[in-house]
Amino acid sequence: MIAEVGAFALILSLALSLAQAVLSYAARVRRSAVLAGAGEGAAIAAFLGVAAAFAALMYAFVVSDFSVANVAMNSHTEKPLLYRIAGTWGNHEGSMLLWCLALTGFGASVAGLGRTLPQGLRTLTVGTQGVLGTVFLAYTVFASNPLARVAQPPVEGRSLNPLLQDPALAVHPPFLYAGYVGMSVVFSLAVAALIEGRVDAAWSRWVRPWTLAAWSLLTVGITLGSFWAYYELGWGGWWFWDPVENASFMPWLVATALLHSAIVTEKRGALAGWTVFLALAAFSFSMLGGFLVRSGVLTSVHAFAVDPTRGVLLLIILGVTAGLGFSLFAWRAPTLGRGGMFAPVSRESALVLNNILLAAATATVLLGTLYPLIREAMSGEAISVGPPYFNLTFTPLMAALLVLLPIGPLLAWKRGDGATALRRLAVAAAVAVVLTLLVGVLVTPRHTWGALGVGLGGWLIAGALAEILERTRVFRVPPAEAWRRFTGLPRGAWGMTLAHLGLGVFVLGAVFETSWKLEAAEALPVGRAIEVGGYSVRLAAVEPVNGPNYDADRGTIVVTRAGQPVCQVTPERRFYTAGGQTTSEVGLCYRGLSHLYLVLGERREGGTYLVRAYWNPWASLIFVGPAIMAAGGLVSLSDRRLRLAAGRRRREQEA
């Protein structure tokens, strides 16, 4: 009965989303507060309905109810509980349900938390969110029903792709989806503002918290996905410029640009049109990601719906929603105000430059992702656009952005003083130069670009710190005064510093790992060792083990350096009997910030095993950096200035 209650709740949510859209738009036309409230009630009810459907599907996965077609296709009784739960969203239908859960959840949040928005803007946002909910719930109910039943349930399920049976991947989709779909609120706010004809400073301050929340969630989601690819695929890398990775990266780049342009609109009322454009683009890129993954045009672990019909439907949804949004923009944008003026050297100009570079970077990624697909569709000829393309296009743009980044926050609004800003960054520049020289001279083999990249990372970190020192005037005012300034800094400022610092940390890790990684691979008999990066990696033993739903060869690898024991890891090569797939569990040996990355390969003739060993220096920073960035987003989100009502209450108390 639970499965059917879930199916009914899902369909009820579709009707409620439609009601939400109808009530909210009718409310705007009649300026009726009653209908607006009713639309908000429908938004909350729709979310609760999808949540009930989601809980029902999760229950079906937990108890292995194979009369639910989706469970039969994607689960197995021998799978551990965590992965049975994760199976709920580890497939096309279930992940569409998760998408709808996030979409209605954000709609309900606007309805519940949007009290500080002007009535018209709030009502139209809830209504637009209702339209999006209706479209995606209709797609889910009619074309991808996750709770469809089978009359003759099979004895055993067909299991989940073993690559996806991993803790990082169990939590990666919820974060990623919350981030993707969080952009829907920004999209709806943009549509609402265009209809209202009100894209002003106040509007961008209302956009900021939603963008920040979605951006932080997206950052965490992408990082988890990258970390998973790093230690689960066993290929020794963490980013492959795979179309699916790009699909999640493009909305992130656009959201990053939006966060920055919204500041200009908020402080100076300028760039209003561009900010709205980015707000529309962010969710359009999210939907493009959803389409790429589900259309069957990609071959990847993510491409779970290899079904052209569903792909075409999603393409239509993408085209119609984004198309309507941008048409509205084209119609209303000329009426938007110009905002304040600013000089070529100013904070505003720096943020414009940031946006130009981020937009160009997004365009290169878009081209690199879509060109091979379009070309294959046109001529049937498959080409692959890989790291060389992105190194030549994306990397220089990013490098330019990173070089300019620390200067921006030190420039004043309206008219900045470039010379003063640069003088304030003298120490940071010195740090960067010294770091470049040290790395260039001391680290072998010599690697000029690597040394410059490390210097760039140092420049970002030192620049972020210099900005905080500048704001608090440490060393220039008495300590008590500096402390007052330090504690008085708004959370938003700390958020920015953390985000820029995290980016620097990431650059250090990414550059160092890419430039100085070492690898060795050899077919080893048990007892023999290979050398990598000064470490001796000895295959001490290989024994068979039985996991809950797999059989594995578990290697015991002992790592020593100059005869001294360093660590011992147990990489595995697993065979999942239910689906017949083989996967590797990487053995990671942490050495400070660096990793020894050990993979046990297949058994060869004569009882040897292929052992691959990678020395990934500073690899931890690649994942720590984005974590700091996401933390910055959350700190900024907690800034009381973003919570207008709270600020108002506080002032009333002070008064």
Next chain:
Amino acid sequence: MLLFWVVAGVLAAAAAGLILMRAAGAADAAAAADPAPVLYRRQLAEIGDLVERGLMGEGERKGAEAEAARRLLAATDAPTAPWTADPKSRGVLLAVVCAAPALALGLYLQLGAPGFGDQPFARRLAEWKASDLRTLPPPELAAVLREATAKRPNEAQGFRFLGMVENAAGNPAGAVSALRRATVLEPGDVDTWRQLGEAQVIAAGGKVEADAQATFRQVLALAPGDAGARFYLARAKAEAGQASQAAAELQALIADLPAGDARRAYVETELARLQGRPAAAADPQQLAMIRGMVDGLAARLKADPENPEGWVRLVRAYAVLGDAGKRDEAYAAARAKYAGQPAVLKQLDEAARAEQMR
């Protein structure tokens, strides 16, 4: 069934209630002020802060303050059409509140399966265990045995039995896994090793790969001269391209097998295939038996023609027996019968193309 409709009704009523509740709440707060001026007022206050932190020059301050003040004035003066409680909206509200659950009900009756209960695995497993195990189909029996072996992970007999049942259930990978556990628990039992090797061959789609070879070598270590192991190891050599060596080993195996051994014919067939000779003609007695079975199938289909699988089998049987006339007759009859079912037609086409047995 009744309970389901009660729950569904409660859900729909709760949703309608939530909508009406929020509508009533909004009517009370209809005249809320526009929050924008509050925001601009604070922005104006923040300018002083920017100047103090050196983020805005003293010279720019005046201009910025004037700009923010202009925005504040514009926001406070903006003509805002008031939002009202609008009692006339109640009709729209009631219509939507009634229409949404009605639409959901209509769609659910189209798409859902009302009254179809949950089938959690634990309950199905309990039913299978309670039923007569001898009549249980292999997949269900395998599920029962998997649970039993998980409870007693040190009993080789259970895993051996599970291995056999998994094989019968068409899950060779599961069979390999279970039999391997059995060999770990009882490494001296040559029968288990032999079954494991055969399961590994089936799992590899009929190929004798490295793991199966290792298993058969283990069989030979435990039972020197074991015919089955020798046969598969010879086949492995043939697969690796060492045809002459494989043939020599098969010949040696035939020589070692006693004259009356039933396996002899099988090995001979394999040897003939390896040497590219046609296999010895089928035993006439056996052939007669097969014909008898095929005639039986034809008679059964005449009595009860609603059996697409049976028709496909019949067509294939005639094709294999080389009886072109009867094959075409059955093929035409079946095609006419299943003209609207492309899946069956495809199977029939394949069956009709089956090669004649030599």
